[in-house]
Amino acid sequence: MLQEAPTSKASRARFITFEGGEGVGKSTQVKRLLQNLQRHDIEAVRTREPGGTPKAEAIRSFILQGRSESWGPGAEAVLFAAARLDHVNQLIAPNLRNGTWVLSDRFHDSTRAYQGLTGGVDDKLIAGLESLALDGHAPDLTIILDMDPEAAFKRVAERAIEDGLALTGDRFEKEELEWHKKLRDGFLSIARDNPDRCVVISAAQSEDTLEAAIWEAVTQRFPELLRGSQA
Template sequence: MSEQQQIASQGVFITLEGSEGVGKSTNLAFIEQWLTEQGHQPIVTREPGGTPMAEEVRELLLAPREENVSEKAELLLMFAARAQHLDSKIKPALAQGRCVVSDRFTDATYAYQGYARGVNLDWIGQLETLVQEDLRPDLTILLDVSIEVAMQRVSMRGEMDRFEREKAEFFEKVRQGYLARAAAEPERFAVIDAGQPLESVKADIAAALDAFFSSASTNTSRSAKNARLNG
């Protein structure tokens, strides 16, 4: 079995994170293309959502409404959708050795519900353990851009959802939450300057992906070598 096949057989979980207006949709398509060209056969999904039931929860979460949405209700709905997403799609795909790429995951919950809404981070951690057990992303690509640029991009969209209607102060807290997460786990995060020209952003993403898979290949080789030496 080749090193690339050994990596693939383990399943790889990649997440793409960032606030509104960072260009996730465009760069998600690029990541899918890059992985496909490298032979990884990615499964691309999103949060909240990813399965029929989770998509229904997404609609509940994003729909603008006059009723004030409880922060706890929002948090629990996020994890309810995530639980369904994990059990129905992500875990089975990883078990088959597939490469799963998710547009947002639990880091978004820490950034949006934790840092921006002010929900207790320990509560999020407890729900993370309950729903995910020991499953965490192998690589998280964080697209980062100034709030001024992000808000300019969001303002050019059509009708905005409930989150997109938040004020700049909210999104600054989201951004700082993401950066705090990245600083705490630098081995997992690749922070990309999304304020660059698109081609430069793509080049940086490609470099991060290449570095990740090269490192994974090296670690796989070392593990196989150690197994032979100890066998």
């Protein structure tokens, strides 16, 4: 379960999610945004999906090991929704009520993109599961990190070689390249349909440059961050 020590209370807690395909650097940038918020005296926690709570982490392990693959994307969507419901009830909602910002590495848009737009699960089922699991806790901002899947996987492979690690794929990383291209199109479609919530940022740049672009997007959406630092 990923959580980090908070700093101070914010006048209004915000919920920010990171989305995108495999290997685009979401986890790294969630950590960096958390650090930037804490430097501005914003109390924040980071988490991930599927996961974030013990029950949700158990579902994560079950899915990513490929044990649910034979059940089909519809059943996987239900499992993700069950994990998300616990995540919202046990971690996200309580922190937001207490004035703590929440940063999540993936949230409901991943179910839309993976099981819905890419997996072919009916929109009505996706919408119904989403309504149940979110219980009104939609993100204030969603940052979609966009990158050509072939380039993303090449980057992952190069870093694995540098670190001396074996390159293994989970349930979704093992899908064919065309599947991942369709997934990328799914996330971009979500961004087009939700321009007030979603910001697309190219992940095909250095980690430092990407961090700066994300911080700019966050402060444009929540200008009180900069006003507070000038007080």
